[in-house]
Amino acid sequence: MFNSIKNKLFTVRSIREAIDSCPGGICFSTTGGRPILVNRRMNELVFELTGHTVIEANTTWDELESISPVNGCTRLRDVWNSSDEGNQVFRMKNGRIWRFRKLILKNGRESTVQIDASDITELYQKSNELYQNNLRLMGIRQRQKDLLENIVEINRDKELLSTKVRIHDELGRCLVATKKALEGGNLTDGSQLLSGWKEAIRDMTNIPLTDRSAGPSPEAELLKVADMIGCHVEFIGRQPTERRALLLLYAAVREALTNAVRHAGADRLSVSISEINFMYHVVISNNGKTRVTSIKEGGGLSSLRRSLEQEGASLRIVCGDCVSLIVDIPA
């Protein structure tokens, strides 16, 4: 009997010693919260955070979830690890970072609660670094996309600038040569000066010093080509001021114009625009002679529908004395 008790105690002591020597914290309890086995490290950590050791496991876990840690410890957000929600991460007074997890262990019909604590200082630092790098990478990727969006514009500006620089240099060279000749009273080499000026002027004739902003507006160019095919386009109401909405409007007008002239022989297109509840309501109709009961959307109309819907706009086609397009574009 004595030996049996001695052996049992020896086994319990061995388990206790083994679990106390574990570098992490561990606590086993019943589902009701009664501690079965808590090691020294877990008690030390909980004491440092809450001011007491593990008395009741569920209460301790609730405290870990909600408390503001004491003794210079701080709670950290596990931002980099979205898959491990529910873990509690703390920076302890000595700067080490500990993560607490709660697990339910099932053994047949019995369940045991395990709360463990692991020192994740290095992992946390590296993961945080990785998280920050990923954020930076996302920013770079976005900037790269923006650059790509504008690359044509940027290059055009560069080309324009280089042309201006070239003409500036050419004119400057002529001016310096002329000044030198005038100051020295030596105009005997006038033919060379004259050819220099002629060259500069020829460049100026072929390459006007104006940028793209002086070019035709989207409306002006559309009206110009509409006139070329003998169709008058009339806009009624205020046009969108936002570039994106404006381009969608013109895409719809272009499609309507093409179809009206090609299929209905129209020579007049009316574009009526009204703004209702942050939407531009656009009705495009024509004076075509063909009465239509239904139409099958071809490549042009279905492509227009796709472009409009991608931007949150919508397209309706109304058949009757003429085919009208009704477009709603978000403002």
Added chain:
Amino acid sequence: MTNVLIVEDSRISREAIEHQLTASGEYTIIASIENAANAEIACMKENIDLILMDVCTADDESGLDAAAKIKKHYPDIRIIIMTSMPEHSFMQKARNCGCDGFWYKEFGNIDLLEICRQTMAGKYPWPEKSPVIPIGCTVSSELTDRELEVIRALALGMKYEEIARDLGITANTVKYHIKNLMQKTGYRNTLQLVADVVEKRLILPKY
């Protein structure tokens, strides 16, 4: 006389082309526009024989898309695609659209009038290859079509998994292509590679 429509959004280039064609006495400029989307409308009633079509036009409208539409309805109109961008896929896209000629504004060794004459004579003047651009330690002609597709996807900000899905290959194959690209170009990361390729306009995914 050949009736010409010019589609070019740079006023500098547009007026230079107008001047060159008019001075030759062989061409009549019917219209000069800057947005390719308006080109099809211009072709509806005017008797246009030849279109000089830029690829990247006003409001981001693609000259290649416009050319495809025009060729569908007006196959007799001859179209010369012109561009200052060394984008490697433009020539093939222009062929697919049924265009009749192709002219690199900055890289070609043949002038525009000659291209126009050849096109109107029923020939198909076409550069042998797209311009060769230095990319890191290599040149663009050393990159395979697949590698260029991978760079295009990277330039669009796609992740490896997305690129694999898009190109119908595995993520490991994407990594393999990227490794090869790094070896060829000598760049340390994909960002350097994409920055260089975009800066040199070898890839313009919008068009």
